[in-house]
Amino acid sequence: MAKLHYESDADLSLIRGERIAILGYGSQGHAHAQNLRDSGADVRVGLPEGSRSRARAEADGFQVMAPAEACAWARAIMVLTPDTGQAKLYDEAIAPGLAPGKTLMFAHGFNVRYGLIKAPEGVDVSMVAPKGPGHRVREVFAAGGGVPALFAVHQDASGRARAFALAYAKGLGATRAGVLETTFTEETETDLFGEKAVLCGGVSALVQAGFQTLVEAGYQPEIAYFECFHELKLIVDLMYRGGLTYMRHSISDTAEYGDYTGGPQVINAASREAMKRILREIQDGTYAAAWIQENREGRTWFEAQRAEGRASAIEQVGRELRRAMPFLEPVDLLAPDPAKV
Numbered sequence: 001m002a003k004l005h006y007e008s009d010a011d012l013s014l015i016r017g018e019r020i021a022i023l024g025y026g027s028q029g030h031a032h033a034q035n036l037r038d039s040g041a042d043v044r045v046g047l048p049e050g051s052r053s054r055a056r057a058e059a060d061g062f063q064v065m066a067p068a069e070a071c072a073w074a075r076a077i078m079v080l081t082p083d084t085g086q087a088k089l090y091d092e093a094i095a096p097g098l099a100p101g102k103t104l105m106f107a108h109g110f111n112v113r114y115g116l117i118k119a120p121e122g123v124d125v126s127m128v129a130p131k132g133p134g135h136r137v138r139e140v141f142a143a144g145g146g147v148p149a150l151f152a153v154h155q156d157a158s159g160r161a162r163a164f165a166l167a168y169a170k171g172l173g174a175t176r177a178g179v180l181e182t183t184f185t186e187e188t189e190t191d192l193f194g195e196k197a198v199l200c201g202g203v204s205a206l207v208q209a210g211f212q213t214l215v216e217a218g219y220q221p222e223i224a225y226f227e228c229f230h231e232l233k234l235i236v237d238l239m240y241r242g243g244l245t246y247m248r249h250s251i252s253d254t255a256e257y258g259d260y261t262g263g264p265q266v267i268n269a270a271s272r273e274a275m276k277r278i279l280r281e282i283q284d285g286t287y288a289a290a291w292i293q294e295n296r297e298g299r300t301w302f303e304a305q306r307a308e309g310r311a312s313a314i315e316q317v318g319r320e321l322r323r324a325m326p327f328l329e330p331v332d333l334l335a336p337d338p339a340k341v
């Protein structure tokens with residue numbers, strides 16, 4: 001079994017009072033900034049003039065600086081901006097602020113794995129990659145828990161890159177859950193695979209196909225939503241706490257029979273072959289190149305998918321049903337003026 005690192009394996013004193021610049025204040029940025037500040041680090045946030053995130057970071061009590069200024073000030077720099085813009089940000093704002101003894105950090109290995117960012121010798125390069133969405137990284141930490149993370153050292157000029165990455169992971173709350181050592185390559189390839197084939201692409205396509213199958217067959221959309229979407233969390237919560245065994249313990253034996261017979265019909269040889277193809281295209285760089293190209297061309301296709309998803313029947317039905325369940329603390333990004341999240 002792989003070695004997992006917990007609280008006693010990391011030394012929080014390495015980040016206490018340490019000058020850490022968090023570049024970006026989005027999903028991961030707000031969580032890293034707030035968790036590390038709560039853990040004793042001296043955190044400042046780097047955002048461009050005119051960034052939509054500035055008001056929020058300032059409202060949360062952070063000193064916000066231009067990215068280049070933040071990089072010059074910090075001893076450790078964590079890059080939490082969108083992956084496809086990081087190389088430009090590195091050239092323009094990060095590289096000028098790097099000097100021997102500084103640490104450059106990432107939460108995802110994309111730019112290092114695909115050779116888009118190459119830090120100079122003398123600089124430590126490491127990664128702490130939470131295995132969960134940023135909003136949950138903050139919420140779980142604030143509730144006293146943590147989200148697991150991977151860490152990796154790409155360049156260790158100081159001889160203390162590994163200890164610092166582990167301390168950072170502890171400041172983030174990840175050692176409360178378990179932290180695993182990896183490489184930039186392993187993190188990048190498994191993360192891209194997981195989000196594309198299973199967690200985001202796979203699950204979204206599965207629930208939409210189930211919903212559409214029922215609605216097209218004449219069933220009420222609200223029933224299709226509860227059955228194929230809402231209940232998914234209730235089922236996954238059981239898996240999260242006690243594995244497939246606990247989920248199968250809680251469901252009826254009729255449902256369990258459906259699990260064993262239906263699963264292989266939906267996830268069949270063709271689906272497994274598609275997963276292998278997805279993994280090959282991640283490994284050989286085809287997928288990353290396509291995503292970079294999509295951004296260079298203005299993200300037209302990507303934005304069209306986003307708009308189509310927002311307008312879809314499952315999103316419209318779900319939005320209405322969630323409104324009647326305030327205990328879910330529904331987040332309505334389809335509202336004309338959505339609350340900042």
Ligand SMILES: NC(=O)C1=CN([C@@H]2O[C@H](COP(=O)(O)OP(=O)(O)OC[C@H]3O[C@@H](n4cnc5c(N)ncnc54)[C@H](OP(=O)(O)O)[C@@H]3O)[C@@H](O)[C@H]2O)C=CC1
Nearest residue numbers: 024025026027028047051052053080081082107108133134
């Ligand atoms: N989302 C997640 O949960 C996870 C993300 N990661 C990784 O974390 C990194 C950040 O992703 P994520 O949190 O999703 O990003 P988001 O899109 O949620 O947030 C990006 C933030 O960066 C800001 N920003 C954009 N351009 C610049 C720039 N040039 N300089 C400084 N700030 C900038 C944005 O500001 P503005 O508001 O102005 O756009 C925003 O605050 C990526 O490497 C991603 O792969 C890793 C694990 C999980």
Ligand SMILES: CC[C@](O)(C(C)=O)C(=O)O
Nearest residue numbers: 130131132133191195199
């Ligand atoms: C699953 C998507 C993710 O990899 C994550 C939250 O871990 C991401 O890039 O957002």
Ligand SMILES: [Mg+2]
Nearest residue numbers: 130131132191
């Ligand atoms: Mg991930």
Ligand SMILES: [Mg+2]
Nearest residue numbers: 108191192195
């Ligand atoms: Mg990811």
